[in-house]
Amino acid sequence: MKLLRVAAAALNQTPLDWDGNADNIRRAIAIAREREVQILCLPELCITGYGCEDAFFSHAVAMMAEQVLSELLGETHGMAVSIGLPLLYGGALFNGSALVVDGRLVGVAAKQRLAGDGLHYEPRWFKPWPAGQSATMRLAGEECRVGEMLFEVDGVRIGFEICEDAWVADRPADHLMRRGVDLILNPSASHFAFGKHATRRQLVVESSRTFGVGYVYSNLAGNEAGRVIYDGHTLIAASGELLVSGPRLTMAPVSVIDAVVDVDALRMRRAQSASFQPAVELNAEPAVAVDFSFNNAAPEVRVSRAAAWEAAESSQEEEFTRAITLGLFDYLRKSRAKGFVVSLSGGADSAAVAALVAIMVRLGLEEFGGERFAMLLGIDRSQISAEIDAAALVGRLLTTAYQSTRQSSAITLSAAAAIAKAIGATHYELDVDDVCQSYRSKVEAALGRQLQWSTDDVTLQNIQARARGPSVWMLANVNNALLLATSNRSEAAVGYATMDGDTCGGISPIAGIDKAFLRRWLRWLEVQGPVGIGPLPELAVVNALRPTAELRPAEQSQTDETDLMPYDLLDAIEHQAIGEKRSPGEVLAFVAAEFTQYAQPQLVIWIRRFFELWCRNQWKRERYAPSFHVDDKNLDPKTWCRFPILSGGFRRELRELDAGR
Ligand SMILES: Nc1ncnc2c1ncn2[C@@H]1O[C@H](COP(=O)(O)OP(=O)(O)OC[C@H]2O[C@@H]([n+]3cccc(C(=O)O)c3)[C@H](O)[C@@H]2O)[C@@H](O)[C@H]1O
Ligand SMILES: Nc1ncnc2c1ncn2[C@@H]1O[C@H](COP(=O)(O)OP(=O)(O)OP(=O)(O)O)[C@@H](O)[C@H]1O
Numbered sequence: 001m002k003l004l005r006v007a008a009a010a011l012n013q014t015p016l017d018w019d020g021n022a023d024n025i026r027r028a029i030a031i032a033r034e035r036e037v038q039i040l041c042l043p044e045l046c047i048t049g050y051g052c053e054d055a056f057f058s059h060a061v062a063m064m065a066e067q068v069l070s071e072l073l074g075e076t077h078g079m080a081v082s083i084g085l086p087l088l089y090g091g092a093l094f095n096g097s098a099l100v101v102d103g104r105l106v107g108v109a110a111k112q113r114l115a116g117d118g119l120h121y122e123p124r125w126f127k128p129w130p131a132g133q134s135a136t137m138r139l140a141g142e143e144c145r146v147g148e149m150l151f152e153v154d155g156v157r158i159g160f161e162i163c164e165d166a167w168v169a170d171r172p173a174d175h176l177m178r179r180g181v182d183l184i185l186n187p188s189a190s191h192f193a194f195g196k197h198a199t200r201r202q203l204v205v206e207s208s209r210t211f212g213v214g215y216v217y218s219n220l221a222g223n224e225a226g227r228v229i230y231d232g233h234t235l236i237a238a239s240g241e242l243l244v245s246g247p248r249l250t251m252a253p254v255s256v257i258d259a260v261v262d263v264d265a266l267r268m269r270r271a272q273s274a275s276f277q278p279a280v281e282l283n284a285e286p287a288v289a290v291d292f293s294f295n296n297a298a299p300e301v302r303v304s305r306a307a308a309w310e311a312a313e314s315s316q317e318e319e320f321t322r323a324i325t326l327g328l329f330d331y332l333r334k335s336r337a338k339g340f341v342v343s344l345s346g347g348a349d350s351a352a353v354a355a356l357v358a359i360m361v362r363l364g365l366e367e368f369g370g371e372r373f374a375m376l377l378g379i380d381r382s383q384i385s386a387e388i389d390a391a392a393l394v395g396r397l398l399t400t401a402y403q404s405t406r407q408s409s410a411i412t413l414s415a416a417a418a419i420a421k422a423i424g425a426t427h428y429e430l431d432v433d434d435v436c437q438s439y440r441s442k443v444e445a446a447l448g449r450q451l452q453w454s455t456d457d458v459t460l461q462n463i464q465a466r467a468r469g470p471s472v473w474m475l476a477n478v479n480n481a482l483l484l485a486t487s488n489r490s491e492a493a494v495g496y497a498t499m500d501g502d503t504c505g506g507i508s509p510i511a512g513i514d515k516a517f518l519r520r521w522l523r524w525l526e527v528q529g530p531v532g533i534g535p536l537p538e539l540a541v542v543n544a545l546r547p548t549a550e551l552r553p554a555e556q557s558q559t560d561e562t563d564l565m566p567y568d569l570l571d572a573i574e575h576q577a578i579g580e581k582r583s584p585g586e587v588l589a590f591v592a593a594e595f596t597q598y599a600q601p602q603l604v605i606w607i608r609r610f611f612e613l614w615c616r617n618q619w620k621r622e623r624y625a626p627s628f629h630v631d632d633k634n635l636d637p638k639t640w641c642r643f644p645i646l647s648g649g650f651r652r653e654l655r656e657l658d659a660g661r
């Protein structure tokens with residue numbers, strides 16, 4: 001009986017943070033050693049960080065990565081550890097994962113299937129390694145094999161798939177299996193998306209069943225480089241059974257899971273499979289033999305339990321809360337800013353953003369305790385009371401401001417004050433009407449005419465949104481804080497926001513999420529809230545309001561949905577037109593089938609409006625502050641969704657739509 005204790009780590013890395021990344025790697029190895037782990041899998045490109053972008057093209061970056069690898073070799077005594085780094089070989093860059101055994105580099109697996117869809121751009125920097133091939137190179141002072149290969153350590157056959165390698169047909173595991181692989185390590189950088197963990201679990205469990213192996217899957221954690229959030233999902237499975245699954249969406253910089261794999265039992269399961277046919281001729285090609293002996297691990301029976309929130313019914317609301325708060329926490333600490341500022345209107349979007357900051361603080365306190373949380377955020381301990389509580393921290397970290405103009409209502413004023421008080425934000429009420437009037441009169445004097453709502457509607461709306469920009473930027477500067485923009489994805493699709501007005505800010509935490517979901521989330525937060533945190537009943541007044549820009553005179557009863565269209569329809573059109581890339585006519589066919597309550601001519605008007613606004617406002621999306629990714633499609637032009645800034649605007653297609661063709 002050959003029992004091995006294997007482990008996978010989730011690491012919260014930062015591009016080019018050589019010391020911080022190496023510290024996390026050392027910490028993961030130390031935790032694994034304490035647990036008597038023999039083989040540890042670390043995430044993809046964990047030395048450099050996955051999101052180095054064009055810095056991967058720097059020769060100095062590749063050299064520094066090699067240097068850090070050399071420095072880490074000595075940490076691995078008594079165990080085998082896979083460590084990810086970019087690899088310069090034959091005048092090209094490859095995405096590699098070094099296997100280091102007992103202080104010695106024994107080889108580097110190279111990624112064969114590069115991730116190039118959605119937010120992944122690996123083919124820009126790396127070349128795919130040719131399947132089934134290996135070569136020799138010098139790295140970290142050692143001569144070693146590189147490419148696709150099997151390592152044989154103490155008789156245990158270890159192979160690699162690097163993230164995307166496992167998500168496609170004709171994968172390295174196909175060849176490795178026929179060569180008798182026992183254990184596959186999968187170092188990943190697999191971005192978070194709603195519900196994706198179930199697919200990932202299925203992938204890992206099914207891989208272990210199909211190939212009759214132990215499958216060890218590591219992942220990145222947190223907001224690595226600004227936009228993309230990794231949930232830190234780690235998994236270990238053997239012969240079609242999940243042995244252990246790690247925590248997700250935590251703020252911990254390092255998490256390690258481990259499990260015992262019975263190598264002989266795996267082999268005998270394969271032997272029992274009538275369809276398993278070892279490739280005798282391939283076996284002739286020797287594995288990379290490593291002279292090292294593993295201790296035998298003790299048998300164990302362990303039940304893997306997920307966190308309580310994972311089992312909650314409102315799983316999307318929980319995931320959203322934890323993903324965005326993790327995104328905010330990492331952004332704050334990695335940007336070394338001192339807090340956040342939100343222009344708080346009493347409406348849904350800004351209330352959601354402010355509430356997310358407050359929940360981030362609660363979850364951070366739960367994860368780290370007061371002292372460590374404050375230390376991680378660079379808060380001067382001497383400036384807060386002995387007792388570090390959530391309200392005190394929110395007061396320090398979040399400043400909100402209601403900014404009235406003559407169109408503002410008493411309801412939104414008091415709603416903003418109530419939310420700010422409930423979460424403990426430092427709240428101000430500023431009247432910016434005089435600022436608007438001052439600009440208005442100066443421009444009227446220059447034009448030599450009065451501006452009127454009947455003729456200058458958008459101009460008179462936008463000056464109010466713009467007048468709200470300078471004061472919150474001032475508060476951000478005063479506090480060394482980040483200004484959070486509150487635009488959501490539905491508004492971004494149609495440019496329903498004032499550029500340099502309500503779009504101003506350094507990050508847009510909710511720009512990846514649609515308005516219909518946000519409103520659902522706010523209702524959930526009002527009455528239920530995240531597991532362990534609970535509800536925020538003060539949201540009742542916000543949730544009772546219809547979404548409105550509150551920029552026109554009150555008698556015009558402006559609402560977003562009368563300006564645009566019903567939000568659920570807008571989101572459905574966006575899904576069909578942008579997500580599925582359907583033409584206006586095709587979109588009509590799909591939404592007419594789903595929204596049977598609306599007459600076709602009305603749907604045509606709304607679809608036309610959508611396409612026109614979508615095309616006209618690409619430039620606005622290009623200027624949005626970076627947003628977080630929470631689903632597998634997004635409107636962010638820097639990652640998921642490229643579209644020309646200037647285009648024909650679907651004029652011909654819309655003409656045909658109007659003509660009923
Ligand atoms: N292709 C292009 N490239 C570069 N710039 C371009 C451009 N096309 C127009 N522009 C510029 O954009 C300007 C128009 O954009 P912008 O000034 O932002 O204004 P615009 O998009 O015309 O209007 C803003 C809309 O957002 C709504 N809004 C505003 C504020 C808050 C809320 C809310 O929901 O709370 C809603 C408001 O009701 C209105 O419908 C033009 O004057 C032009 O200078
Ligand atoms: N009176 C106000 N005081 C402070 N900020 C405001 C005010 N009115 C608008 N804003 C800012 O402009 C942003 C855009 O307004 P918008 O109406 O889209 O969002 P909201 O008011 O938060 O939500 P809703 O659309 O549901 O009313 C707000 O989120 C807020 O940051």
Ligand SMILES: NC(=O)CC[C@H](N)C(=O)O
Pocket residue numbers: 044114115120162163164165167188189190191
């Ligand atoms: N880094 C990668 O190869 C990521 C791609 C993979 N399909 C995932 O999303 O998990």
